[in-house]
Structure formats: C-alpha cells, structure tokens
Amino acid sequence: MNELVSASQDAAPTRFTQIRDGVRAALRAGLDIVLPPLCPSCRAPLGGGAGLCADCWSKLSLIEPPYCARLGIPFIYDPGPGLLSMEAIANPPAYDRARAAVRYDDIARALVLSFKYGDRLDLAPMMGQWMARAGRELLADANALIPVPLHWRRLWRRRFNQSATLAGAISGLAGVPVLHDALKRVRATPQQVGLSKGERADNVQGAFRVPPEKKSDVAGRRLVLIDDVLTSGATVDTCARALLRAGAAHVDVLVFARVVAPLRTTI
Numbered sequence: 001m002n003e004l005v006s007a008s009q010d011a012a013p014t015r016f017t018q019i020r021d022g023v024r025a026a027l028r029a030g031l032d033i034v035l036p037p038l039c040p041s042c043r044a045p046l047g048g049g050a051g052l053c054a055d056c057w058s059k060l061s062l063i064e065p066p067y068c069a070r071l072g073i074p075f076i077y078d079p080g081p082g083l084l085s086m087e088a089i090a091n092p093p094a095y096d097r098a099r100a101a102v103r104y105d106d107i108a109r110a111l112v113l114s115f116k117y118g119d120r121l122d123l124a125p126m127m128g129q130w131m132a133r134a135g136r137e138l139l140a141d142a143n144a145l146i147p148v149p150l151h152w153r154r155l156w157r158r159r160f161n162q163s164a165t166l167a168g169a170i171s172g173l174a175g176v177p178v179l180h181d182a183l184k185r186v187r188a189t190p191q192q193v194g195l196s197k198g199e200r201a202d203n204v205q206g207a208f209r210v211p212p213e214k215k216s217d218v219a220g221r222r223l224v225l226i227d228d229v230l231t232s233g234a235t236v237d238t239c240a241r242a243l244l245r246a247g248a249a250h251v252d253v254l255v256f257a258r259v260v261a262p263l264r265t266t267i
C-alpha cells in the first residue's frame, strides 16, 4: 500500500517551519518550568500527565456497543447485532459506517479545542489510539485514510490540519496509509458553529473535490474519512459523496468525538 502514501504535510518541513517549530518548542519548554501545563478541562496542574488530568480522563464518555451499525450512535438498550437506528433508515448518509471514540461533552470539547487551537499536538497520539480502538472494524479492511481537508487559507492560519495529524497517528497504529491530497476543499466555507442541520448541509455543498490526477488513487478503494468532531455529519457526508463520485468503492467515517442526542429510538 506504500504507493498510496502521498507526501505528508508534516514530512517535508521547510527551513522556516523548522526554525519556527524549534523556537516554539524552546519557548514551551521554558514556560513549562515556570508554569506547569494545566488540564484544559478543569485547569488542574498536569504534573507530567498527557492531555487531561487523570480525573478528567476517567470522566470522558466512551462510545461503546450497542450502537447503530450504520451511524454509530449508541442505543439506550441492546436491540441485537447489526440493527439500524430510525435515523439511519429515514435519512441514510452517503458514507457506509461512522464510529467515534467519545461523546462530545464538555470534557471532550476542552480536549479538542486545546488540540486544535492551543497548539497541543502532543495530544494526537492518545486521541489517535482511542480512535483506532473505536474504529478497529473499519480499519481492518481499509485501503487508506482520508483526512477531512481544510481550505488552504485556514490551513495557513492554523498551521496544521488537525484531521491529518490524527490520521497520521491512526496510520502508525493500524498500518493503513494516509492519502493527504486525494480530497481538496475547493471552496472556503464559514464555520459550521451555530448553524442548523439544513444550513450546515447547504454551507458545505460542493466544497470538496477529488482532483482529476488523484482519481486513480481513490477509484475502487475502501476509504476511511478522519475528522476530529462529528456534529450534524454534513461535512463528512459531503466528503463521502465527492469520494464516491470519484469512484471510491466504500467510504467509512472515524472521528474522535461526536454529538449524541440523549434519547434514540430503535426498530
């Protein structure tokens, strides 16, 4: 599968990014001596722990079976293996299966925001481990991972794509290569925060495309889309449509956290 691996965005840093990252690491090391890092959720000093304090790690809400075989949304009781939720039947997504490591609650939110906006790339290996565990059945027969891309302007501002960083961590654990450039965000879209489900779908409509020269990498392949958070699913659904249009055989979705409504009906 090595032929599928495109150049990683992190694999060939320019001289400028090397110097910038070195300065940042040195500053962080200096600051850590003066101010020990704090838990992003409860603000307790971490004392060498990774990411969250032990107390907050233990409070993260893992998503475990029983859940809808298609959407990965937990059932409140076990209806038996392979059953689908009413949502999956009434409004089936373009992707085949979605899985998430944890519920998107206050603690997961603090962790994701710290990772995404707080330069806490050190959280990626642990988040990736939890995702690899939640998505093991998807990864077992996947040909490649596809990170949900950022528009180049947002990538420039944030300096890294959080989905690509998570995909890299999962790739190392699951032995599935990452295709970094197979899916492009061709239109900058406003943030989805605060939009309704319908507005979210309209907002990302036509925002993603497989470049013609990458179609051969995607055609006939079993792919897993990687993202940090799934809210309405509009973004990953649009991504899955673009990949399927380009000839992908199968598209699954694996995220770190997903929004889960408190009650779900089953059939």
Ligand SMILES: [Zn+2]
Binding pocket: 039, 040, 041, 042, 043, 044, 052, 053, 054, 055, 056, 057
């Ligand atoms: Zn904490």
